[in-house]
Amino acid sequence: MSYENVHSLLKELKLEGISRVLDSSLQNWSKGDKNVLELIEDLLIAQKKENENKKYITALRYSGLPFHKTLEEFDFSFQPSIDRKQIMELKTLRFMYEKENVVFLGPPRVGKTHLAVGLGMEALREGKKIYFVNAITLVDRLKKAFVERHFEKTIRFYKSLDLLIIDELGYLPLDTEGAKLFFELVSQKYEQGSIILTSNRSFTEWDKIFEDEVLATAVLDRLLHHSMIVNIRGKSYRLKEKQKTGFIAIQTTIGRTDKLRKSER
Missing domain, CATH: 3.40.50.300 (P-loop containing nucleotide triphosphate hydrolases)
Structure with missing residues (x-):
């Protein structure tokens, strides 16, 4: 079986996790850094992570969360x-x-x-x-x-x-x-x-x-x-954002100025 056929089968079987790490895993195996069982384990772990990530993305989409802040x-x-x-x-x-x-x-x-x-x-x-x-x-x-x-x-x-x-x-x-x-x-x-x-x-x-x-x-x-x-x-976070822009400070200054003008009259 050719290299191209392997990747084609992985794509057909929707094993994107294995496909993504296959090259690097084979290189480590060819160098003797990993034995066959360790190679298989790496591939399976990669696919497991891929499946979990897909499941998370789908669950997030249907969760109803209004935003995704952590x-x-x-x-x-x-x-x-x-x-x-x-x-x-x-x-x-x-x-x-x-x-x-x-x-x-x-x-x-x-x-x-x-x-x-x-x-x-x-x-x-x-x-x-x-x-x-x-x-x-x-x-x-x-x-x-x-x-x-x-x-x-x-x-x-x-x-x-x-x-x-x-x-x-x-x-x-x-x-x-x-x-x-x-x-x-x-x-x-x-x-x-x-x-x-x-x-x-x-x-x-x-x-x-x-x-x-x-x-x-x-x-x-x-x-x-x-x-x-x-x-x-x-305090309100909306107030915090206005303070960042200087809006609150400006309003306060204007208010004080108006009061001073009224007192002078």
Whole structure:
């Protein structure tokens, strides 16, 4: 069999990993640096990595993640209220193996979604099945599924996930029907897989989200029974970007100038 035929067969069999390292592996073998078994092992390892990378890319495409920022890209110095050790503990994904939840609380633009996405990226690298969805979008899908009589099928999908990331719970209140369906999802997911949830409201305000104190308490009971809470108290990243451009400083100067002019009058 010719060299060209070997590469043609590898391409036909979609063994791109082996094809990529075949030449260098054969050179090492011909020099006596590797025996036949080591050569085969190198080729198989290369193909395994190729398969894992393809699987990761596909999972990333269907994960629903709004962006692909990692935990390494997070600026902890800008948010000193965040315990970096706590986030690094979450990065190990032990909470997922324990089927625990994570709740990020804090005002808008403090990095809640970035941290949630970063943990999602870590889970994807470990071959976990994850999905990211905005809270309102999620509830709308649940309501649609209920009306169209495939609610149980939809719930089974969310239950099958190793990690469900629900973003921005609390920006808008849920109506009674939506709140009940959301509770049903959380109940079904309880101890079956992990949830990461971000919210701009403290737990004491959740009755405003669900418009029912009893239902809010029930949701909290399921979410917080096995969970880690990260409460972020810091400045907005949008404000940080404006400070970089000097916009905030300019506005402050203008404001002071206006006040001085008024006092002079």
